[in-house]
Amino acid sequence: MGRACRRGSSCRSSTSTSSPSVRTRSDRSGRGRRSTGTASDSLNACNEPRPDVVALRPDHVTRSPVPVEDAILAVEVISPDSTFRDMYDKARVYAHAGVPTYWVVDPLHERMTLTEMVLGPTGEYEPAAHTDDVFSTERPWKVTVDLPALTARWAGLRGRADR
Known part of the structure; x- marks a missing residue:
């Protein structure tokens, strides 16, 4: 699985599927940082919604x-x-x-x-x-x-x- 991530840090999972997507980490105000890459269907501390x-x-x-x-x-x-x-x-x-x-x-x-x-x-x-x-x-x-x-x-x- 991917590495643990801290709130506000940029993460990428080490397991992924081949479907391209945009991943966003945001605080409760709705502001967020976007990183393009491959979205993971495997849940971990970096991509769990x-x-x-x-x-x-x-x-x-x-x-x-x-x-x-x-x-x-x-x-x-x-x-x-x-x-x-x-x-x-x-x-x-x-x-x-x-x-x-x-x-x-x-x-x-x-x-x-x-x-x-x-x-x-x-x-x-x-x-x-x-x-x-x-x-x-x-x-x-x-x-x-x-x-x-x-x-x-x-x-x-x-x-x-x-x-």
């Missing part, structure tokens, strides 16, 4: 940092510079790690959307839902997300920030 929201198996909630393969649901919220990374690069990594359900929330348009993807029999994600309305699912448990209410709240917060 950190979901915006994660649901874990109950017996793993005390682990820190949380290995992505312990997740039963990973959620990413798209920012202007993360659309491709969240929809494609991270989806591939989460699928490879066996995360059964992956949601992508997109607040960048007039109406917030949520895309639900579930792990298919081939080990890749298959789209299960895409909506800008009320979203209900039973994966990984019964939950409802009111996207119109979130859209209204988000618009209010953005309006307040613009003043």
Whole structure:
């Protein structure tokens, strides 16, 4: 496997696939450094993604940092510079790690959307839902997300920030 890396350092994994990609390490503000190279499907301290929201198996909630393969649901919220990374690069990594359900929330348009993807029999994600309305699912448990209410709240917060 690759070497351990410190937060903010540039890393390259020693195991990789042949699919070219862009790898980004960023802090919570969304600023990041990009390095082109070959993306690795092997998870290690250098390339393990950190979901915006994660649901874990109950017996793993005390682990820190949380290995992505312990997740039963990973959620990413798209920012202007993360659309491709969240929809494609991270989806591939989460699928490879066996995360059964992956949601992508997109607040960048007039109406917030949520895309639900579930792990298919081939080990890749298959789209299960895409909506800008009320979203209900039973994966990984019964939950409802009111996207119109979130859209209204988000618009209010953005309006307040613009003043």
